[in-house]
Every structure is written in C-alpha cells, then in structure tokens.
Amino acid sequence: MKSIRRNTQLILALDVTDSNTAIKISKETAQYVDAIKIGYPLVLGAGLGIINKIYEIAPVIADFKVADIPNTDRLICSQTFEAGASAVIVHGFTGRDSVSECVRTAKDFNGDIFVVTEMSHPGAVEFMQPNALELASLAVECKATGVVAPATRPERVKQIRDIVGDLTIISPGVGAQGGSAADAIKVGADYVIVGRGIYNSKNPGIEAEKIVKEIEKCR
Ligand code: O7M
Numbered sequence: 001m002k003s004i005r006r007n008t009q010l011i012l013a014l015d016v017t018d019s020n021t022a023i024k025i026s027k028e029t030a031q032y033v034d035a036i037k038i039g040y041p042l043v044l045g046a047g048l049g050i051i052n053k054i055y056e057i058a059p060v061i062a063d064f065k066v067a068d069i070p071n072t073d074r075l076i077c078s079q080t081f082e083a084g085a086s087a088v089i090v091h092g093f094t095g096r097d098s099v100s101e102c103v104r105t106a107k108d109f110n111g112d113i114f115v116v117t118e119m120s121h122p123g124a125v126e127f128m129q130p131n132a133l134e135l136a137s138l139a140v141e142c143k144a145t146g147v148v149a150p151a152t153r154p155e156r157v158k159q160i161r162d163i164v165g166d167l168t169i170i171s172p173g174v175g176a177q178g179g180s181a182a183d184a185i186k187v188g189a190d191y192v193i194v195g196r197g198i199y200n201s202k203n204p205g206i207e208a209e210k211i212v213k214e215i216e217k218c219r
Helices: 019-032 040-046 050-055 070-082 096-108 129-141 154-164 181-186 204-216
Strands: 010-013 035-039 060-066 087-091 112-116 146-148 168-172 191-194
Touching: 010 019, 010 204, 019 035, 019 040, 019 050, 019 204, 035 040, 035 050, 040 050, 040 060, 050 060, 060 070, 060 112, 070 087, 070 096, 087 096, 096 112, 096 129, 112 129, 112 168, 129 146, 129 154, 146 154, 154 168, 154 181, 181 191, 181 204, 191 204
Parallel strands: 010 035, 010 191, 035 060, 060 087, 087 112, 112 146, 146 168, 168 191
Antiparallel strands: none
C-alpha cells in the first residue's frame, strides 16, 4: 500500500459525486498533492471501487468519520483498507475502545488512522470544542497516526499540536471555509486539506499549485 509522504503538504478533498470528474481532477492535481481525501459524497456517487481507481493516482484517505461500537468500526475499517485506502478518518467521541479497535485494524493493513478533534465549521464550538483537547490526548493514547484540527481556528491547531507532539495534524477549512493554508502550517499543521477551493475552480491544477507555493513560503 502507498503510504502518505510529506512533500507538498497539500491534501485534496475530492467531494465530487461522479467517477469521471473525480478521476479527471485527481490527474490534474496529482503532482501537487500528497494524498486525496474522499468521503461519502464520492463513494455514494461512484461506489467503493473508486478508492482503487484514485489509489492508482495518489494515496487515498477515506473520510468515513467512523463512529460506532468497536466491532462495527473494525468491519468498516477493514473493508475500507481492503478497498485500497491508505488511511481512514474516525471520530474519537466514541471512546478509547472504539478508537483502539480502528488503530488495531489499521495495523493489519499497514494503514493509518486519523482522529477528528474539533471540526472547522461554526457548530463545532457547541459540543466538540469543549472536548477537543481530550480527543487529541485520546488519539495519542490510542497510538493513532494523527488528528484532524481546524484551519479556521489556527490558535486551536497550535493548542492541539502542543498535546499531540509528533503525531501528524491534517487541517481542513482552508479557502471556502475562510481559513488560510499558510496560517495553519505556521501553527503546526503537517498538511492542509482543500476541497472546493480546488475542485470548483476552472483549473484545479493551477489552484493546487498556488496553495503549494503559499505553503513553501512558510518553510
Ligand atoms: O475545502 P472544503 O471546505 O470544500 O472541504 C473541506 C473538506 O474537509 C470536506 O471534505 C470536509 O468534509 C472536511 N472536513 C472539514 O471541512 N472540517 C472538519 O473539521 C473535518 C473535515 C474532515 O476532513 O474530517 C475528517
């Protein structure tokens, strides 16, 4: 399985719903991205087989935000890794038994698990923000590969970095949600995740390249 290598520090969120568009955009942006994140919009539209098709172009992070009892989590994660994903995104609020089961399953496939902490949208301040730092600690305890933290609130990325140490931070909310790639990287994100800012633009390749250049300037 292809592992995710840190090179451009950009992850494309490919939230389109048909296979041909997904493959076209993946090819146009491949040289600028370290991974492509796909989730329910594309998998429900194009079928689980899309993971393998995208995997031929770039490592795939399956954003299924898994949040169930350990046995169901195991079944979801193993099917997803078998389908070709290099990583699966899971929720942490289900507790350490659920998250540990996802991490154990990932190990069988040499895959990665990322745990959601505080989400990037405004509503995340209601229930997620008060628990985000504990969710970050849980990710460390359960030996996840990394966490998801909000580029829309760089100060929170910084606090989460202090807790997770050398775990990987992937950070969505850049562009369409108002966050900046440079700000997120400067406070400690390893990668930024960008969706609409790239796939809705006339030239996704050029847009991805612009973000990569912005990130390069922060190094
Ligand atoms: O750049 P956008 O706003 O079009 O897309 C952002 C992507 O990141 C989209 O796929 C969201 O589902 C996802 N995301 C967030 O926007 N905020 C979060 O807090 C978490 C995620 C995510 O990837 O969760 C794992």
